[in-house]
Amino acid sequence: MESNYPSKTDQPAYPPDTPLNAAGMPAETEPEYVFQENKRDYKHSGPGIASFIIALVTVIGYAISFVYAGMQATTILSGSNDVINDSSQAIMLLGLTVLILAAVNVIGAVTGIIGLTLRRRKKVFAIIGTVINAVILILFMLLIATVLVNAGA
Template sequence: MDLNSLSKSDAPTVEVGNTQPDLSQPSARSSYSYQKVDHDLQHSGPGIASFIISLVTIMGYAALFVFIIMKASSMVNENSNLLAESSQSIMLLGMTVIILSALNVIGVVIGIIGLSIRKRRKVFGVIGTIINGVIILLFMLLITIFLVNAGTL
């Protein structure tokens, strides 16, 4: 039987949300129900944004680390004292770290928003929130270690 030859009354009907057809009607045998499953859901936009922010900040921290390694020898003199010309580079590094950590905080907030949206996939929201949260925790741990060691000098 050709599907194009069916009239509207002969075509099977689709009922969204009804999981059990009513078998008391004669046309119920030809109808079927469709229920949305998880693989039909779309990804949440804020979750994807949180994941992208986490990737951008990881690349930013990696670039910052490479920049510090490249500039470390030119910032100190023979006596291991900082040179006066290196103050701009140090300020640039500090501002970059502050901007990247602020992006991580924004990524956590957006990831939580992505997790709270109903009827959407939450994979990217979970991954983005975890990565951004771990980076923030590591950054706070690093600051704590530096503050503790600065008090012992």
């Protein structure tokens, strides 16, 4: 199995269509355009965008649930009939809504962390979504800690 490679003397030193200067060297020509990837050309990370949207949805959900609970509290305080039943229902709805939204915040934080780990993607939405979800979770934990401390007193 012999391979017949052309010797170095058989190959031209420069491509035949390269213009030569007076010294026999290739003339200076414009270098070919080389595409350089720019960080601005990266796409946004999908999990980062999802984390940001989850954060916005939960913030709106918290606002709606607290406004609804406030409206229920004013109607409960204005009337004296069956106060305990109405107040327990409003408190139960608020507590259940807050627990569901906190679980969605955990999903949003995990999705944001996944968005931060992707290479060659913009991480703006992942950072914002992770920060908002983390702040909401920290506030939720502080709320729970406050309730537990006051319940023990």
